[in-house]
Amino acid sequence: MSERGMLSRLAESLFWIGRYIERADDTSRIVDSYVHRMVEDPFNDEAATCQSLFAILGIDATDLALTRTSTLDTIVYDVQKPNSIAGSLNGAYENARRSRDFISSEMWVALNTTRNELRPRERVARTLGPATYLAYVRERCALLAGLTDATLSHDDGWQFLVLGRNIERIDMTARLLRGRVAYMEASPDWMAFLRASGAMEAFMRSTHQLDNANGVATFLMLDRMFPRSVLFALNVIDEALMEIQSAGQRDNHGDSARQIVAHARSQLEFIDTETLLDQLPELLQILESACYRITDAVTHKYFRHEEAILWVSEGGL
């Protein structure tokens, strides 16, 4: 960490840029695999599939119609929903506006053009199907990630962005897997998950086994080389937290975020991979709670700023 630190508000914006871009990317991958299933599987129960998709993404579906069209509206196109793809990109954009003096011009232009382009892409997608839209989103997220790494100094601001990106990545992988565990019938099969995570080829190369649910779950949770695995992301988070932490501090004490990471990692490291699938629900619970608590700890430690104070004149009210 630089001695002078950075504006807390700016750090928070960068953290959320990282999260929102990753959320858009991951959501588009998940939706793609589900849409694929709805189209390809003749026995698919559309309502159940939609229901499980909503559950995975943490969207309350009580008042929503469970049809493909309305589901896509809510999860993909609706800019008002913070969890939708358009909403996530808009969230990233809003935070980028607030940190526009910090992020690189190239990042800003890429994010701004992406946001401007969503409407026209949506119109096309409503005729030709969502695939083009989802592909566009993934492409732009990759571009944004590339520009983040190549055009920003890897200082604290960048570390906060990386931190946000990886917390979101774990959160989304956990949600994806939980969907598979909880809604077995209505969710895409394991292979579709691998494809959704962009992990199909990496998985095949590392295990050569296609039809092994335990193997897929192990890969997505524990692979040390694949950047979208949970363990990999936890390691990145730990490194980022270490960089941000005040210079001279040599242990984890006083950094509750790093303690949470260390705890989650040890849970994963010592697991028996043979029976991973059985322990998955419990592990996913731990991971989701870890993501929440890390965010909370980071917010408390670095982004703290008092609530806006409303001044009341004497004798007022």
Add this chain to the structure above:
Amino acid sequence: MVVHFESDVSGAWNEMFSAPGVARPMYQGLLGDLTSLDMVELGLRAEQLSRTFIDRGVTFAHSGEERPFPLDLVPRIIGALEWDHLSRGIAQRVRALEAFLADVYGAGRIFTDGLMPRSVVTSSPHFCRPAIGVVPPNGVRIAVAGIDLIRDEHGNFCVLEDNIRIPSGVSYVIENRRAMTQTFSSLFSNHRVLPVDSYPAKLLAALVAAAPAKAASPTVVVLSPGVHNAAYFEHVLLARMMGVELVEGRDLVCRANHVYMRTTSGERAVHVIYRRVDDDWLDPLQFRPNSVIGVAGLVNAARAGNVTISNGLGNGVADDKLVYTYVPDFIRYYLGETPMLDNITTYRLEEAEACAEVLAHPEDYVIKPVDGSGGKGIVIGPHASAEELAAIRVAVAASPRNWIAQRPVALSTHPTFVNDKVSPRHIDLRPFAVSDGNDVWVLPGGLTRVALGEGELIVNSSRGGGSKDTWVLSEELVTAPLLTGEVTQAPMDSAPPQQNDEFIGLDEEQQ
């Protein structure tokens, strides 16, 4: 189809042509370049320009919506000699206003000498009592000024108003030049145009010069009201180009009369605040208690000399429209010089004779509230309905101090690319001056705003106005002195000049 310039029928001064088809000397090169293009190419370039702005997010916020500020393809050119005169006139005006502010918040000599009644100042809503006795470290209250100029029917530049609170628009000057050099580089190869990108460095130097003496290596910040402010884009651009933090009120905290910003590694001291927040919102303890974009305690920290607020508190007294009428007197009184730039003929309605004349013939005047902005409350006599005239009579009679009247002035026009045609449109000019205590530097050119509607006079961005890249040539292109050689202009066609047709609107806000 080759580029065709529609002729001007308004009777206003045409910036480019001295007679139909005859370009003024500094425009001859540009006219040659433009007429060698065809309209289709011009259209493509215009599209490319607006694309650049949309992609880069060069926008202003209007009614909660981000809109690009349209940049016109045809640049406005100011010759070297004329610019020399203008820039010296602007610097002179800024020095005089600075002296006036020092006097108002200091000894008040101008009142005791009887040049101006003290009540003119104390009755101004922008008079700031907490600023009395606060002496800025380098004597500068006006680090940045935007002096709005228009060119009248005879080709003379006049001052329309002084903006010395938080003048804005300089980001468009910088962005316009960048966009023009990218999309229309060929135009620049035939002209020597003075660059505009040194502005942020000049501003930073001026802000550092204004730091409290005890700050060894001063920390400068830009204070913005936040993303919803119309000029947020500019705040970001300046912070970025100066390499300083852009902060909002909630990022700052005052403790024991010192100001700090909240960072991830604790609080860091701040010494100079280039604020883009109005006086009223700056400090809830001193001004509006309900402001949540300000910083409680800021004014006391400034009074204690631990932080410099720039531009200064209470500058608004000097750009009140009634005070405007005194500025030529300030130049004579404080500087002992002759004003180089004229005001528009303006009448103080608190003077009984002027008031009686305006009340008798309101249809002959433009009547403005002294502290209005955004063109609010302005009555353009020649265009006003009988009811409006009746209403303004009542309002003026009730509180003459709150009104001034001006001679209606036709704004100059400039060929502008609108709807696939190049037609004359009305323009104004806002040059920017930066003062570091030793010298007042004027950014070459400034922001030329253009009213895009035909015959439209309000050049505001919020009213659909656009802007032009403004070129100051580094050397004179002709031997004949421009200033004396161009003052007589033949009307563009047989129609008599329609005096009442054009009036300039006010800027919606300074910022």
